[in-house]
Amino acid sequence: MTAPKTRRTRDSKGRKEMAERADLIVVGAGPGGSSTAYHAVKAGLEVLLLDRQKFPRDKPCGDGLMPHAAGEISLMGLGDWLEEPHHGKFSGFSIYTQTAFLHQKVPPTLHGPYGYVVAREETDARLVGRAEEAGAELRSGVRATKLLRSPAGNVMGVEASSDGETLFYEAPLVVAADGVGGFAGKGIKAHQNSVARRQYFRNVSGPEKDHLHVFVTKDMNELGAGYGWVFYFGDGRANVGAGVSTKTLERSHRNLKDFFECFLQEPELADWLEHAEPEGPAKSWSLKMGMWGAKRYAQGLMAVGDAGSMIHPISGEGVGYAVESGRLAAAWAHEARSRNDYSASTLFGYERQLRRKRAKEHLSGYALTNLVPNLQMLEPLFKACEKDPDARRTLVEGFTGDAPIYSLLKHPKALGRVLVSTVRS
Numbered sequence: 001m002t003a004p005k006t007r008r009t010r011d012s013k014g015r016k017e018m019a020e021r022a023d024l025i026v027v028g029a030g031p032g033g034s035s036t037a038y039h040a041v042k043a044g045l046e047v048l049l050l051d052r053q054k055f056p057r058d059k060p061c062g063d064g065l066m067p068h069a070a071g072e073i074s075l076m077g078l079g080d081w082l083e084e085p086h087h088g089k090f091s092g093f094s095i096y097t098q099t100a101f102l103h104q105k106v107p108p109t110l111h112g113p114y115g116y117v118v119a120r121e122e123t124d125a126r127l128v129g130r131a132e133e134a135g136a137e138l139r140s141g142v143r144a145t146k147l148l149r150s151p152a153g154n155v156m157g158v159e160a161s162s163d164g165e166t167l168f169y170e171a172p173l174v175v176a177a178d179g180v181g182g183f184a185g186k187g188i189k190a191h192q193n194s195v196a197r198r199q200y201f202r203n204v205s206g207p208e209k210d211h212l213h214v215f216v217t218k219d220m221n222e223l224g225a226g227y228g229w230v231f232y233f234g235d236g237r238a239n240v241g242a243g244v245s246t247k248t249l250e251r252s253h254r255n256l257k258d259f260f261e262c263f264l265q266e267p268e269l270a271d272w273l274e275h276a277e278p279e280g281p282a283k284s285w286s287l288k289m290g291m292w293g294a295k296r297y298a299q300g301l302m303a304v305g306d307a308g309s310m311i312h313p314i315s316g317e318g319v320g321y322a323v324e325s326g327r328l329a330a331a332w333a334h335e336a337r338s339r340n341d342y343s344a345s346t347l348f349g350y351e352r353q354l355r356r357k358r359a360k361e362h363l364s365g366y367a368l369t370n371l372v373p374n375l376q377m378l379e380p381l382f383k384a385c386e387k388d389p390d391a392r393r394t395l396v397e398g399f400t401g402d403a404p405i406y407s408l409l410k411h412p413k414a415l416g417r418v419l420v421s422t423v424r425s
């Protein structure tokens, strides 16, 4: 792969500026950006990958990689790395609700029976490393500040800043992979609709360290939707966190820190954490979920991962979708270059395929979490799934993103139980 070309241009005041030129500029080197860059380079494009931070860097996350996410990461040549023993490897889910306990193996799918728990500091550094090894040119410590456009309005590149210097990068196509950053402004749209906080602990004493533990508590679900979690690594540490919808915050007039601290005091958690030692402070971040209402393509532009609202609205899982949407965006970047056509109508192909692949799961999950006033109302459903193995598996597939949540309609016995219990109460 040849390195992007560099040439001198003049800025609006006539000063000489250095500009680098590539086929594609990717803004943000998280999982979405690194995947876009990796796959685009593999397809033969010259790629510049910009990130305002320097790697390795932390990113608040539950660190859970669902089986489909692990599959995507394996496609980047990191399948063996996932197996390293200090990573968590899970084969099941333990879901604790107010009235039910759902114990379920990872449902059988094309993605295999395991998922992983890997600290994002390590995952993101590995993914960006793969993009660089493939031939992408990483510029870290470089913050993209605006899109450059021709007088006709076509995307021509990106203006950025680094150490107080203004930099220019030229390309006919830009992928926004800047997470919740929103650098592409009006060209691209995504909505923040949840917030989450996590902290690392050592010596958490809960059971079944090869399960993801998910707590649908009364506190987080009586006015909206949310859950807490304990995800174990393989080295004695655990990621403990809680996330709630922004609606929950508005309705309760409470903040995320408060929900997180209440979660740590839930009787079960307090017990598991009795002898645990925190490692570093708790950290929060926001989430853009559910695909709904987002705009992921425009002339010369595509958005992947969180920048395109690609987080699953039930699980809050976004790494796999960021990597997957990056892979698809890379294919469309290749297509656009082959046609020498970066129009919105060409790039709509990216959106169409992404919707075909993911809209059912994301939009139905989004509808569920938005139409049901609070998740507490679903307790009869959880209870019915506890007793019905097929319905339980389907519910968990709704969580892992392997089935749309309305697949539960295929379980009339469980739904009958829900109906009876609702009528009785």
Ligand SMILES: Cc1cc2nc3c(=O)[nH]c(=O)nc-3n(C[C@H](O)[C@H](O)[C@H](O)COP(=O)(O)OP(=O)(O)OC[C@H]3O[C@@H](n4cnc5c(N)ncnc54)[C@H](O)[C@@H]3O)c2cc1C
Pocket: 027, 028, 029, 030, 031, 032, 033, 050, 051, 052, 053, 059, 060, 061, 062, 063, 064, 065, 066, 069, 142, 143, 144, 145, 177, 178, 179, 180, 181, 182, 183, 195, 196, 197, 198, 241, 243, 284, 285, 286, 287, 304, 305, 306, 307, 311, 316, 317, 318, 319, 320, 322
């Ligand atoms: C607390 C919490 C728990 C979560 N738990 C999970 C989980 O267990 N599993 C899971 O799969 N997902 C989880 N998610 C979601 C997951 O973290 C995101 O979906 C994922 O990070 C998306 O990757 P991304 O590449 O789109 O964005 P990011 O990872 O946010 O990467 C964006 C990158 O862009 C860079 N950037 C931003 N603005 C600019 C700019 N102007 N110029 C240059 N660079 C810029 C940033 O520095 C960053 O490196 C969780 C989220 C939160 C908040």
